[in-house]
Amino acid sequence: MKKVKKSKRTHLKALACLGVSCLLWAAPASALVQDITAVFRPDASKPDENTFTNTTPVTGYCQMAPGQCADNKTFSIRLPVSAQSSGPLMAKPADPRQGAYWKAPAQWRSVTVVNMFGEEETVELRISGIGSRHQFDRHVAELVGGGVSALQGHQRLWVGSSWVNPPSPCRYSGVGFYGDFTYQFLWKTPVEEGCAKIPNYPIPDMRYEYLDIAYELRTPNPLTMSTGVYSGVLNFGIGPHQDFDFGDVMLPNDSQLMLSFTLDVQHILKVDLPPGGERVELLPQGGWQAWLQHGRPPARLLRDQTVRLTASSRFKMLLECSVIAGNTCGLKNGAGEQVPVQVAVTLPSGLSDGAGQSVNKRPLRLDGSGTELFQPSSYVDNRPAVLHFEVAKDDVGTMLSHPGSTYSGGVTVVWDSEV
Structure with missing residues (x-):
């Protein structure tokens, strides 16, 4: 796998939605459950740091590019959510939802967590980044007519160059990793709007192998909470016009993501x-x-x-x-x-x-x-x-x-x- 850094000469193009897709989509009945855990233990060496520590294991992009995630103060979770094209992606479609379209729940969402005594607190979460690895059924150079390297193929295939360069309003997060058939990426999501990567050439078949999410947490003040475990659930829809939206061509294998929160307060x-x-x-x-x-x-x-x-x-x-x-x-x-x-x-x-x-x-x-x-x-x-x-x-x-x-x-x- 090769790594590529963002080109300084890249120009991004924002595309507005010009129509409404008539594509029918049948939502799978399955739901994916992901645990989010955090703990508060008082630290005598840091008496003024009265915050929870996120103990959710880091997986996905931040395992491969830990320096980039540390610089941006993000961490990621890799979810077994894949998506498969229901048909070819057309070259420069008028509707950006017919291309490689991504939208994440980037606004703060609230979830109530409750302990065994019925005491309630509020946790907030936002998705600050999304990513995956897309895969073609043929060498990327073949998609652009041949005679170029894999890197050149990825750069020519898309408006605005390869996927290390996200379409607006998504933002660059660090680096991308490419291969002959694949490209791995993570984009920052500062706002809850669609980011459309538009192909310059037709793509007969494309697949997203998984879903990487980077997220931020706002946790309550543990000093005002009772000792014990607080839990709650936050649900997100996956699919066209849902919270996680991959457009109208890339259809996911799951219809719902359930984040299960556990906050453990260990007072002294x-x-x-x-x-x-x-x-x-x-x-x-x-x-x-x-x-x-x-x-x-x-x-x-x-x-x-x-x-x-x-x-x-x-x-x-x-x-x-x-x-x-x-x-x-x-x-x-x-x-x-x-x-x-x-x-x-x-x-x-x-x-x-x-x-x-x-x-x-x-x-x-x-x-x-x-x-x-x-x-x-x-x-x-x-x-x-x-x-x-x-x-x-x-x-x-x-x-x-x-x-x-x-x-x-x-x-x-x-x-x-x-x-």
Whole structure:
């Protein structure tokens, strides 16, 4: 197989459709299914890259010309969709649909993907390139009268030279590969309009061996999605006047392409306590010395406990208490006397509440009010968060009226990713 680069002297000719074909076409009942897969895994080395990674295997044109695809930021899938001419392609037909006509769904299409809980997100896709390898039943030089090389034959056979030079509005994508009977190509499709390659000579028989598509994806923000798998289906018609349209002479072997989307969201939500951090002792600011030496009652009892937080998903926070005191937890002495303990949280930058506000000493309550939703704007990796525990002044007075008592209670802070 030989490779050819685009000629700088090429002139493209845009042809308007001049009529309506009367060719009858019977659509096959078959449909082709192609998986499109993408995954989100947070990366501590790239906390601001909050996007899905397309994990669909690259096949087709980009396997043969990876440099061209990398330069154009495209990748391809090869589909087993072939097309066969139903009759000869005439030389310079008045109707471009009677030549080698190509049109792809180049506009953005939307598909709804849903997880097992019924949560919906939107994925968008557009076909940014189309290609194939066309094959003749005889040497290409024979089609143009003989006496030329294969490359010259391909160049003379078509208006605007060989298929490395696409007709407008399709655009050049890199290189083409030719043989004595074949030509492999990929054209960019910036708009959803037909691209007609017009033969200069009659072509008795032509076949497209497969369909290469290059595509672009727009995926939702994974940081706003729940952990799990989201799936959905996008359908395209194949054939005359369908989404993938090869004109009225080249008839495909499939009538429908079904793209099956699977988006896998693999979030992390982890909280690490320092050694001994599960035991919290509440003390006056500066310790008990002012009370023991001077009899000055403390204004409050408090303790700030730092934890290390890793989060790529939205979450909510709740309290669970061994002693309940209204809408918060309580501490109780041996005589059953109890006082409330106020619990609050401060979250690191990169996390905000549902209104986009930073979280600084946000109260935690048993009913969950005020902490129903926290969401990351970027991946938060092993950052410090603070749990604040406090007994207010009036409640400290109650405790001091029972000297020699020890007040204790269990406070469980819940970080729940099921929002």
